[in-house]
Amino acid sequence: MKKVKQPTIFNEEIVKTEMYLKEIAKNGYKPWVSIRESKTHGRAHQIYSYKTGRSHKLLSDGEAGLFYILERQPDVIDILEQFPLNIATTMEIAVEQNTFHPSRFKDRKKYNNVLPACTMTTDMLVVRQNKNKLNSEAYNFKYSKSLDSTKTSPISVARTEKKIAIEREYWKTERIKFIQATEKCLNKALIHNLIYLRTFYLNYQQINISADFEQVICQKLFDVFQTQNALTIKQGLELVAVQLNITVQECECIFKKSIYEYKLPVNCYKLLVLDRPLSFVANAKEMITYVG
Incomplete structure (x- = not known):
């Protein structure tokens, strides 16, 4: 050669x-x-x-x-x-x-x-x-x-x-x-969701919520969306905000952070749309996505 x-x-x-x-x-x-x-x-x-x-x-x-x-x-x-x-x-x-x-x-x-x-x-x-x-x-x-x-x-x-x-x-x-x-x-819905979810960083430093109260919000979000699965994301956020006496913006920030950090077992392969219900995964291991 x-x-x-x-x-x-x-x-x-x-x-x-x-x-x-x-x-x-x-x-x-x-x-x-x-x-x-x-x-x-x-x-x-x-x-x-x-x-x-x-x-x-x-x-x-x-x-x-x-x-x-x-x-x-x-x-x-x-x-x-x-x-x-x-x-x-x-x-x-x-x-x-x-x-x-x-x-x-x-x-x-x-x-x-x-x-x-x-x-x-x-x-x-x-x-x-x-x-x-x-x-x-x-x-x-x-x-x-x-x-x-x-x-x-x-x-x-x-x-x-x-x-x-x-x-x-x-x-x-x-x-x-x-x-x-x-x-x-690469999954297009996943990427679209991650672009939305990671914006919690922009607001998180401005909201005055303790780590303990953040856990309370996360648990309440889980309970509401699990027990009332016909609610849209927007309706669920509004309901939790009223129940915990926080703003919808604060609630949405913790909602995004909790999903992004794998604390809420949400199916991120399905497009997150505020006027549609939320979809959970059955197994927490399904939440972490690896490439390769």
Whole structure:
């Protein structure tokens, strides 16, 4: 088999990486690829997470949906989007696989028509904490059509698969689980619900409700919706608000928080609509959604 000629790792890329690592060590994490630098046009998202305490830059609707699902999971403590991979390692893997390493074709004229290698990234490196143990998972998101040669150019699909193979092998060498996600892993109703539910963060700090009273509200919500299952969500919230002498806004805030934090066993795969009844799950284990 003919050996693939690889692009060149120039000192400029190494210096860029060193500066990036110094910056995140000093100021905290930031993605290697910004929305402005990406090839995404019009579908990028900037999402502030109260869980991680920073804004996350997601480059597609699919990445944003995956982010919402991962952010909610109790053991997830951080999500590092557009995470850079060590270019020397990915180049070694590309050589071993006889696969062309990603490059910046448009910049070749700056280097006397020599192709410069570019740093590869993983869409999300997810950090989980179980008791005192930390572990990570690497997620690559692709729309399924980009992996289907009947819907996308076979040449393009082959190239995408080769890039994924480099990325997968990279994380294998790091002993980190690699997960290939597509939009088929994502439930639209769930994502819609999570976008609604996570807004409790905006109001929770403003309402003066103790942790003990919050538990009382949560239990009352459960009792009302369980015993009067024909009530719409709006009717149930209004009823609980009157019974506990709180505002409907306060009640809705605790309602959203309780579902988001898995305290109310609500079926989040069914669209939450205020003028429709609430649907519970039979088994609490069904409440937590994992991708991969």
